[in-house]
Amino acid sequence: MVPHLITALNGPINELEARILDSMPAIERWFRLEWMEHTPPFYTSVDIRNAGFKLAPVDTNLYPGGFNNLTPQMLPLAVQAAMAAIEKICPEAKNLLLIPEKHTRNSFYLANVATLVRVFHQAGLNVRLGTLDETITAPTELPLADGGTLTVEPLVRKQGRVMLKDFDPCTILLNNDLSAGIPNVLKNIEQQYLLPPLHAGWAVRRKSRHFAAYEEVAKKFAKLLGMDPWLINPVFAQCGTVNFAEGTGIECVKANADAVLAKIRRKYKDYGINEKPFVIVKADNGTYGMGIMTVRDPKELDELNRRTKNKMAVVKDGQQVNEVIIQEGVPTYERINDAVAEPVVYMMDRYVVGGFYRVHADRGIDENLNAPGASFVPLAFAEPGNLARPGEKPGASAPNRFYMYGVIGRLAMLGASYELEQTDPNAESLEVESA
């Protein structure tokens, strides 16, 4: 279950939403059974698009930033979830080592780190920050916008353990997505828990593998609810050897965009949806909203200007883009003050702990909103009078639309759990052992 938050969209709910709300006990039980078989990622945030006729995750982040955008009233949920997570991983833990991103001058990001530190402190852990920045060789204070400070310290490697000076953690939690590759200091850790695992980092992870795993989840879930999985699952294809700067491999992108657009067109026709289909082409290992473009017609790919080519060629930490995912575009019909908005759902362990809207005044309903100029509107708890009550007549209370977003967020998280199992480099040898 998820908190009831006030959503921007507050009109009558459509058939898909009604079905999800009506099936709450069956859905919760289904998740409960899935989590008996599969381990949830430590924490997850999911970007969701609500097109009214379709509701789908478009990005699943395993190193979520932006915890500072949740309302402080939500934090007890995060703390409670963190306690549950820690208890499973390392119940005797005293110390948690948190490794943030290196960009230490971004005050929004630092506010996210400060929020995480508070959550884990309140969950009963001594939390200290270690940095992958090798230029930092002594404890360094970083100023926070609210007047406080964070101290980051150099990592110390002692055989199989990663620590700080006088600080030996049971668990190392990454809030750094490893776009720049897996650093040596994190390799071959033997006696500690490193979460998320190294193969969840963008040095290894691929969006297309995630969405392939998500498709399995969406099919199972759709079967449970007796509905078409497409209603919650974006169609996608992948190209493995693309070089936008040199203009090679674009044919594959064109052909796949064409195929995905045709599939969307067919579905739109089946459902009588009067929309212009579009696809999102993005780096298969991309993050931070870099390397993303909207394609409404494959011909656009023949006429890419230099600026777009450059934008598509590299992502965070200067990583080259060679693999791209061509994903069905899901328009978003959520609006905040006339600006296009998409809900972002935050989870810790298997619990939804809050969410916010990513809002961009200068973007269309068919564009990526994770771009400079985006702002964040925390989702507040719904007022007591607004709480949905099961069994009451429709219209008697406002629907808990955020419940639905929490379901989709958790489906994407479950997809990530499948994905990490399928891509676990140690999984095969384990299977051999048990055989």
Place this chain on the structure above:
Amino acid sequence: MVPHLITALNGPINELEARILDSMPAIERWFRLEWMEHTPPFYTSVDIRNAGFKLAPVDTNLYPGGFNNLTPQMLPLAVQAAMAAIEKICPEAKNLLLIPEKHTRNSFYLANVATLVRVFHQAGLNVRLGTLDETITAPTELPLADGGTLTVEPLVRKQGRVMLKDFDPCTILLNNDLSAGIPNVLKNIEQQYLLPPLHAGWAVRRKSRHFAAYEEVAKKFAKLLGMDPWLINPVFAQCGTVNFAEGTGIECVKANADAVLAKIRRKYKDYGINEKPFVIVKADNGTYGMGIMTVRDPKELDELNRRTKNKMAVVKDGQQVNEVIIQEGVPTYERINDAVAEPVVYMMDRYVVGGFYRVHADRGIDENLNAPGASFVPLAFAEPGNLARPGEKPGASAPNRFYMYGVIGRLAMLGASYELEQTDPNAESLEVESA
């Protein structure tokens, strides 16, 4: 960890409070380790008294009513905790049978039941209500104050299982404290989980056993924090054969009141506390605030008037009082609008899910507040600006006083866990088996 709620008391925190707040990670870790060894009760509410110099639980309820007095904003915490509880007990569960008290005309109590139904529904269970009232032989609708209804149904016994018509639950949750004795329909259940267990009901349970177990917990915790356990533990004594109506056994009560008052006097002297000690004499199996009196001088017990004798002679469901507990009185210095108030902390599984103040305008700081005329003031989440931040200078932020109440509430809950282990009628045979 517990949510940060606004408490009535907002002055500077004293040494005891400061020590508890400063020791947060150590305390949370300690609870984590205790819960590895001991099972928390399914749900618990604890009445707490804050005297400034002393902070102690005075009553631990294993069938909490009053969930309707928590703010709706808190309910997601309860739902999350309920999910964690269900997952441990009966992860495949679809159905929960909730058995409330029989007094179906008390609209406040029914609002509590309705709140519990919503919490478990949102945690993913089909919830139906079964009644121990044998005069109810068909599904019966009970009106709620908010216009809704609840339906209670007669219980159906099928060999080892308790069910309703067409409803076979995995877990049966009692919100009925069994003051009237253990009904036959609940005896010898074999294939289902009945929670809390039968020996937690007032037909079997004794306050004195609870506070003996709590004393163990208080000593362990005090050792962890390097403090005197008395600061969180009320002194008590017990008398086993008292009859207030006939005036027999009063000598034991007098002698024990004298002894407890002497112990309090000594402590007050040690700590330089300038207060008049008092004890609370109450039914050892009592509940609902019945059968309780304040004694400042043992001589008062010689001069009991008819009204007091009658009041002390019977408790809920007309049960005779033969056993009494003589407990150190802890004055409460919390005030809401000049009325005396005591915090009540609610827990589900091992998580604090909220709290409220019990307020009584006509009672003194040394009297029981659980009496007709009491009102309830929900504790609200503290505003963002008020959140305590670890490491900040004292005074830089309001202390999270509710954290402390959550710690004491959980200590009492842990006491109840020890108590239920020690009084488990099946425990001995298990020990023999493992020997």
